[in-house]
Amino acid sequence: MPKPLSEVFREVVAPLPAASSSELDVALATYVEAARTSWPDFGVEPFQFVRYLAERAPSGELPPLRHAADLWLACACVQGVPLAIACFLQEYEPLVARVARRQKAELDVAADLRQVLAERLLVSDPAAGRRAKIADYKGLGALRGWVATAAATTLSTQRRAIGRRREQPESAADEVLGLHLDPELQYLKQRYARQVHDAIIAAVDALGTREKALLRLHLKERLSIDALGAMYGVNRATAARWLVAARRTLKARTIERLRAALELNSHECESLLGLVNSQLEVSMLAHLDADVEGPGA
16 A cells, blocks of 8 residues: 555655645645646656655645646656656746847857756756756745746857857867866876777767767757657657767767776776766767768668
8 A cells, every 4th residue: 555645755855844744745746736737747756756855845844836847847857757758848938048149149059048047957867976967846836937947047148158268269169168167087088088088989889870860960950859859750859868878888888998098096087087088079069970871771
């Protein structure tokens, strides 16, 4: 027999809510029902959502009921539910585009904004110790406002990075990545840049044909996830998952090769992750062959 929702909630929240168990059960059932109204098919169990909700309500006070559906969508995205990710992109990519237009962003900057924001909000990277930022949404306000704020903040960061590149082109890559601010990472870059580059190239060569083609088309040819999905005859959520999986595989194999080739302590290995992240796209773009086969392979 499943636990009452109030018991699941109380396992997480401290101090305990003042409401009785029966009152809390009614309140939680009402919240779950409201949450599922707009997005009923995500496959998230009520007890999973209640635990997620409790983690974002440390005082025991439930977020406003009018934002329950937003929190349900965020919960499903954090769990990596493909349908939820597809619904999020369909719902909020037009909003991100409007933010870019209002801020008079150039077309290429606006395109980068959509890609960067989608990856930052929806993609976790356990190897780098990074979780999807949408996990930070607590349901206290509308998700639309939260996403719009995230888009405006990200756009501002992009513009500052572009300005720095124009001012100091020779050190642009290091400056944008913040390497000059981290002496340890700068030391690792000077000592191991060649080994990292070679490990990335070897990892690229070990990728499958489809993985190489996806990365080349997306990063070199600048094809959108929608375009990739159309080329491969799959929906955009599947195309996005393929891209994320290819990048994760590439990073994991690069780190494996470096650990096998270099005698580093655990702290240096963790620091080396930052160097891999900084060099990954540059080395990969330089090496991905222009004649990699596409969807027909």
